[in-house]
Amino acid sequence: MAGKKILFLTGDFAEDYETMVPFQALQMVGHTVHAVCPGKKAGEKIKTAIHDFEGDQTYTEKPGHLFALNASFDEADAGNYDALMIAGGRAPEYLRLNERVIELVRQFAQANKPIAAVCHGAQLLAAADVIRGKRISAYPACSPEVRMAGGEYAQIEVDQAVTDGNFVTAPAWPAHPQWLAQFLRLLGTEIRL
Numbered sequence: 001m002a003g004k005k006i007l008f009l010t011g012d013f014a015e016d017y018e019t020m021v022p023f024q025a026l027q028m029v030g031h032t033v034h035a036v037c038p039g040k041k042a043g044e045k046i047k048t049a050i051h052d053f054e055g056d057q058t059y060t061e062k063p064g065h066l067f068a069l070n071a072s073f074d075e076a077d078a079g080n081y082d083a084l085m086i087a088g089g090r091a092p093e094y095l096r097l098n099e100r101v102i103e104l105v106r107q108f109a110q111a112n113k114p115i116a117a118v119c120h121g122a123q124l125l126a127a128a129d130v131i132r133g134k135r136i137s138a139y140p141a142c143s144p145e146v147r148m149a150g151g152e153y154a155q156i157e158v159d160q161a162v163t164d165g166n167f168v169t170a171p172a173w174p175a176h177p178q179w180l181a182q183f184l185r186l187l188g189t190e191i192r193l
Contacts, residue, residue: 003030003031003032004031004032004082004083004187004188004189005031005032005034005080005081005082005083006026006031006032006033006034006081006082006083006084006085006187007034007036007076007078007081007083007084007085007104007108008022008023008033008034008035008036008084008085008086008087009036009037009084009085009086009087009095009101009104009105009124010035010036010037010046010067010069010086010087010091011037011038011046011087011091011092011094011095012037012046012047012090012091013046013047013048013049013089013090013091014046014048014049014067014087014088014089014090014091014092015048015049015050015051015064015087015088015089015118015119015120015172015173016048016049016050016051016064016065016067016089017050017173017176018087018088018089018118018119018121018172018173019035019046019048019067019087019089020048020065020067021173021176021180022085022087022116022118022176022180023035023067025176025180026085026180029184029189029191030189031187031189033070033085034070034071034076034081035067035069035070035071036069036071036072036073036076037069037073037091037095038073038095038098038100038101039073040069040072040073041069041072041073041074042069042070042071042072043068043069043070044068044069045066045067045068045069046066046067046069046091047063047064047066047067048064048065048066048067048089049061049062049063049064049089049090050062050063050064051089051119051172051173053158053172053174058141059139059172061090073100076104078104078107078108078111078113079107081108081113082113082114082187083108083113083114083115083116083183083186083187084104084105084108084113084114084115084116085115085116085117085183086105086115086116086117086118086121086124086125087118087119087121088117088118088119088120088121088139088172088173089119089120090120091120092120092121092122092123092124093120093123095124096123096124096126096127096128101124102124102127102128105124105125105127105128105130106128106129106130109128109130109166110130112165112166113166114166114168114183114186114187115130115166115167115168116167116168116169116179116183116186117136117138117167117168117169118169118170118171118172118173118175118179119138119139119142119170119171119172119173120138120139120141120142121138121169122136122137122138122139122142122145122146122151122169123138123142123145125146125149125151125167125169126142126145126146126148126149126151127149129149129150131146131149131150131151131167132149132150132151133150133151133152134151134152134164134165134167135151135152135154135162135164136151136152136153136154136162136164136167136169137153137154137155137156137160137161137162137169137170137171138153138169138171139171139172140155140171143155154169156170156171157171158171158172158174158175159174159175159177159178160175160178161175161178161179161181161182162182163182163185163186166186168182168183168186
C-alpha cells in the first residue's frame, strides 16, 4: 500500500478526539496528514474541546488539549492531496465562513477525492454545496443543514458511519472505529494482521 497525503481541516475548539485520534491513527498506518487551520501556520496551536454525552439534551463541553498544526493553511492546495478530512466540534461553524475553506472543500469534491467529515464537519460540506443527493451523517443538530443543502440526512447510531460515493461521515467520535475503517477503505488502505 502506498501512503496517501491527507489534508486535515481543523480549528479552535474542534472536538479533541475528532482531531487527535484521526490525525494520529492515519499516520500510524502510513499516511501523511497535514493539519491546517485558517490564519495559522505550521507549529502554531489550536485549542480543542472535549464533547461528552452525559444524558443531557446535547453534548457537554470541556477544555481539551492544545494541538500543534504541522502545516500552514495558506500553502494548502487540493491538487497536492489525495483526500480531505474535516474535524467536528465548534470549529466548522466559523470555518464555513472562510471562502478559501469552502473553495478547498469544493475542489476535493469536484475531483471526486475521498472526504471524511465527522460531527459538525457536515456544516462545511453543506456550506460548500457538495452533498446534493448524498447520504450524509452528522451530529443530529446539523441534520437541518444537511437537508437544506440537498443531502439525505443519515440518522444512524452514534457509533456508526456511512459511506456514499467519496463521502464518509459519522455523527460523533464514538463512531471512530467505523468512520476511520470506511475512510481507509476509500483510500485503498489494506491492513493485514
